[in-house]
Amino acid sequence: MDRMNVTEEFAGMQLPGHLHTPQSLQYAQEFPFREEDVVIVTYPKSGTTWMQEILTLIYSKGDPTIATSVPNWVRAPWLEHIYFKDNIKDEEGPRFITSHLPSDILAPALQKSKAKVIYIMRNPKDVAVSFYYFHKMAKFLPDVTSFPEFLKLFLEGQVYYGSWFDHVKGWYSQKNNLDIFYIRYEDMCKDLRRSIKKLCGFLGCPMYSGEVDKIEQNCKFDIMSKNIMVNYTLVPKEILDHEQSKFMRKGVVGDWKNHLTDEQNEVFDKLYKEKMSNCDLEMVWNID
Template structure:
């Protein structure tokens, strides 16, 4: 099926229609943030599920029930997706934990008014592309990737869900007020998960004993999180996501793009990256 059949064009970017009804997009636009809300913001395939495991464990003081009793899409729901308006988020006690794939410029008015805490997670875009290539292939609500060369063109041109990776990342890096935003990368989580958990806890002003931090980090190792049925998307019916083809939580590594992209594709990607990010001063771990 095509983009016209499966996607809604909203504020210039594609959204999968089945997950983003007009009713819920309106709900999002009218959503009232609280100052103590915690928002996980990501471009898709950048570590969202991982952060939806880490943050509830931090806020609960390491209580495993925080990630074992609700699927991640209900425990830290996407505000722009259909379930948000039926979860009675207005009745949830503070601090609420929320998720979005939207760019900074797509945030609703109340976001700028109250300035909640935001954890913005980035990932090497070549790995984002690799993860997306496999993910698009197992879902029924996204346009099939087709030839890798064509999907790469679409990805670099922003003709994929939630638009351009470059525009998304730059929008959050250029946020007017950064004091309530924590920038962290997928690669940092891989390199030192314990330190990452400690830094996130400090940002969230949650005091944790060293042994609790260690316990959370152990729990959030990819191999352990992959076993959590509330996080591995095994609860999603096969007619929406065929994990017999490829697991949702696939490898959880950095650098898998080297197994995916040809040398010519990687060189082209690098050239586009350098052009698109030439004015960005923020230093990423993967910087070329």
């Protein structure tokens, strides 16, 4: 279990050394994207695993064979992770690549290519809750004693991977510079089928209704949470302890209401208004 307590500093943010090295981060920054590449970009805990699964099934026409036999981190490897070079395919055709890196690191290289980018946004209150529980299970992340402690760090941008506000606004500012598709986690929760069809349109992958049925069925939370190629139970307990929290915990919208006090919610709303005042993005906080 190498570098479990190491923190990497890169581009003004902290990253877990277990997954990142200076060499892997430099390689990510200089990676030569290809026109056929499809790049999934998210801030942590925003629906990354879900999108990896959706893309797998879109390109397999709904056939779940690959999704149930190959780990998702092999199907759509993380660009900045140590093992990326070992898993990225060199053959022709679409390559799925995943990243949490901010736009100022990746956008310059992406602008030189015609790669397609899918950016998933999730409301930051639910992100904070999900990220907190991930800290409880992930042994390569700093210990946090309580949710109020973590929420304070999250709002200050003093967590691994940096500020949610900077990440989202940075990638949203690339809307005229990249072939990029923005989608909200909440829209996927509200109408998964419609989201799949819109993605197919962006990717240029026309689908028959029966194929969309299969994709939708295999991308439901309860199905994915039982798939060992998706739910990260293949990872040793010394790295991800599922007894502390499940990797796929709830997959819902609005769980923040069970965690934030009225006072915390008020502080959050005030900061959100300040940070996002120059951005026309609309977040969905609840689904009725």
